[in-house]
Amino acid sequence: xxxxxxxxxxxxxxxxxxxxxxxxxxxxxxxxxxxxxxxxxxxxxxxxxxxxxxxxxxxxxxxxxxxxxxxxxxxxxxxxxxxxxxxxxxxxxxxxxxxxxxxxxxxxxxxxxxxxxxxxxxxxxxxxxxxxxxxxxxxxxxxxxxxxxxxxxxxxxxxxxxxxxxxxxxxxxxxxxxxxxxxxxxxxxxxxxxxxxxxxxxxxxxxxxxxxxxxxxxxxxxxxxxxxxxxxxxxxxxxxxxxxxxxxxxxxxxxxxxxxxxxxxxxxxxxxxxxxxxxxxxxxxxxxxxxxxxxxxxxxxxxxxxxxxxxxxxxxxxxxxxxxxxxxxxxxxxxxxxxxxxxxxxxxxxxxxx
Numbered sequence: 269x270x271x272x273x274x275x276x277x278x279x280x281x282x283x284x285x286x287x288x289x290x291x292x293x294x295x296x297x298x299x300x301x302x303x304x305x306x307x308x309x310x311x312x313x314x315x316x317x318x319x320x321x322x323x324x325x326x327x328x329x330x331x332x333x334x335x336x337x338x339x340x341x342x343x344x345x346x347x348x349x350x351x352x353x354x355x356x357x358x359x360x361x362x363x364x365x366x367x368x369x370x371x372x373x374x375x376x377x378x379x380x381x382x383x384x385x386x387x388x389x390x391x392x393x394x395x396x397x398x399x400x401x402x403x404x405x406x407x408x409x410x411x412x413x414x415x416x417x418x419x420x421x422x423x424x425x426x427x428x429x430x431x432x433x434x435x436x437x438x439x440x441x442x443x444x445x446x447x448x449x450x451x452x453x454x455x456x457x458x459x460x461x462x463x464x465x466x467x468x469x470x471x472x473x474x475x476x477x478x479x480x481x482x483x484x485x486x487x488x489x490x491x492x493x494x495x496x497x498x499x500x501x502x503x504x505x506x507x508x509x510x511x512x513x514x515x516x517x518x519x520x521x522x523x524x525x526x527x528x529x530x531x532x533x534x535x536x537x538x539x540x541x542x543x544x545x546x547x548x549x550x551x552x553x554x555x556x557x558x559x560x561x562x563x564x565x566x567x568x569x570x571x572x573x574x575x576x577x578x579x580x581x582x583x584x585x586x587x588x589x590x591x592x593x594x595x596x597x598x599x600x601x602x603x604x605x606x607x608x609x610x611x612x613x614x615x616x617x618x619x620x621x622x
Contacts, residue, residue, distance in 0.1 A: 276437040284434040287410075287442040294412045302387055303415040306394060307402040307618040309611075310416035312409025314429045314446055315439040317540055318517030319422035320456040320487070322367050322571065323597045325406050329375055331608055336615065337399045341389045342406035344368055344382030346541040346575075352383040352392050366541060366574040367406065373574075386411045402615065409449070410441055418614050421450035423474075424518075425458040425484075430473050447474075452610065453482045457521055460486050462600050481610060483603045489525050492565075492591035495573055496582065503591060508532060508563040511556050513590075515542035515572045522593070526567060534559065544575050549584045556588060565589040 293299040309328065313319040325340060332338055344353070344365035355364045355372045364372075364382055371380045379397065383389030386408050394400055405416060423429045429447060432438045447453065455470055462484060476482050492503045507530040512523060515538040526533050536555060538548070556566055566588060568576065573592035576585065599607055 273433065273437040277433070280434040280437040283436075284440075284443045287434075287446075291412065291442065291446065299412070301412055301415045303417070304390055304394065304403075306400070307418075307615055308390060308405060308414065308416045309402065309418045309420065309614075310405040310408045310411075310414075311420045311422065312405075312407050313422045314409065314441055314444065315423070315427070315432060316435065316441065316517070317439075319424050320485075320597065321407055321422060322370065323487070323595050324420070324422060324454065324456070324485070325404055326371070326374065327597050328404055328611065329371070329378060331611060332402060332615070333375065333378055336401045337397070338402040338404065339379035339381055339393050339397070339400055340368070340371055340404045340406060341381050341383060341386060341393065342368055342408075343384045343386075345407075346543060347382065349382075350384070352385075352389050353381065354393075354396075355380040355382070361575050361578060366571050369574045370570060386414045390414060401619070409446075417618055418452070418611075419450045420452045420454060421447055422454050422456050423447075424456050425470070426520075428455070428470065428473060448477055448480075450480060452607075453480055454607075455482065455484045456486075456597070458484050458486045458600065462486070467600075481606075483607045484600045485597045485603070486600065487521060488596045488598055489522075490594040490596065492567060492593050495568070495576060495590040495592055496586055504563065504565060504589070506563060507565060508561040509534065509559045510564065511536060511552075511559065511566045513552060513566055513568040513572065514538065515544070515575065516540055516569055519569070522569065525593075542572075542575070544572075544581055546580065546584070549581055553584065553588065565591055568592050570594045 294301050311321050311324055347365040348362045353364060355368050359369060359372060361369050368380045368382055381389055381393055386405060390403055393403055409421060429444055432440050434440045434443060453476060471482060474482060509532045510526055510530045512526050512533055512535045517540040570592050
C-alpha cells in the first residue's frame with residue numbers, strides 16, 4: 269500500500285466492519301431478503317465501478333432476448349427523477365440515466381426500468397408484464413434486500429478484488445469475503461491474447477468456492493460512430509490528432525485502443541457519470557480548437573455520448589467531428605460456451621420449478 273493508504277486504512281476497517289455487520293444481519297435473516305419465483309440475475313461488483321457491468325448486461329441481453337421476454341433494472345445513476353420508471357424512446361438522460369438510455373437505444377425488444385428500490389422495481393415489473401420471464405439487475409451486488417436467483421460478480425484483470433482494499437484506502441464497497449455470495453465470477457478487461465499461465469495465476473489468487481465458476485472476458489471495440497445521428501458515418505482514415513473525451517471510471521484500455529488509431533492523443537477526463545454542462549462544452553471546444561491541425565477528431569465513449577446528446581448540449585457540438593466508440597465483450601476460448609450454457613441452464617431450471 270501507498271503511505272496515504274496506510275493512513276486511511278483504519279477508516280477502511282471501520283467501514284468494512286459496518287458492512288460486515290450489515291451482511292451478517294441478512295445472513296441471519298434478521299434483515300429480510302426476498303427471492304422471486306421468476307428468474308432474476310444480478311450483475312455487480314465489489315469495487316466502486318469500472319468493471320464493465322453495462323457491456324456484460326448487453327451480452328446477456330443478446331444471449332437471452334431472442335427466446336425470452338426480459339427486462340433490465342438499475343437505479344439509474346445520475347438521473348434527476350425518483351422512484352420506479354419504465355424507459356421509452358422518448359426518455360432522456362436526466363429522466364432515466366445514461367446506461368439505461370444506452371440500452372433503450374440499442375435494444376428495442378426489451379423493457380428498461382429504473383428504481384433505487386430494487387425490490388419495488390422487480391415487483392412492479394413482474395406485476396405489469398405477465399409475460400416477463402427474466403429481470404437483469406445492474407449493479408445490485410450490495411442490494412441485499414433482493415436475493416437473486418443467479419449472482420454474477422465482475423472484477424477487472426488489472427485490479428482483482430483480492431488485491432484491493434475497502435474504501436477509502438481502496439475501492440471495495442465491502443470486505444473481500446463478500447465475493448463468496450457470487451455464483452459466477454467474471455474477470456473482465458483481460459488482454460485479447462490471454463495466456464494459460466495468467467489464467468492459472470488468477471484462478472489461484474481468487475481461489476473460488478466449490479459452488480462458484482470463474483470466466484474470463486475481454487473488450488471488443490467497434491467502429492467509431494458520429495455523435496450526431498444526422499452526421500456522416502464515415503470515420504477519417506488519416507488523423508494527426510485525437511481528443512479523447514471521457515466521463516467513465518477507467519479509460520486506460522480505451523486510451524490504448526485509441527493510440528493504435530493515432531499516436532497523438534489528448535485526454536480530457538471527467539468523473540464517472542459526469543453530467544456535462546455548457547461550460548464543459550465550451551472548454552471541450554476550446555481544447556479541440558487549440559490542437560494545431562485540421563486532421564483531428566473528438567472521440568468519446570458510448571456512455572458519454574448519451575449525456576452529450578441532449579437538446580442543450582448537442583447544438584454546440586454539431587459542427588465538430590465528434591465520434592463515440594461502441595464496445596462489447598467476448599469470452600476466451602471455451603468460456604463462452606460454458607458461460608452461455610450455465611446461464612441458459614439456470615433459466616431452464618428456473619422455468620421448470622415454477
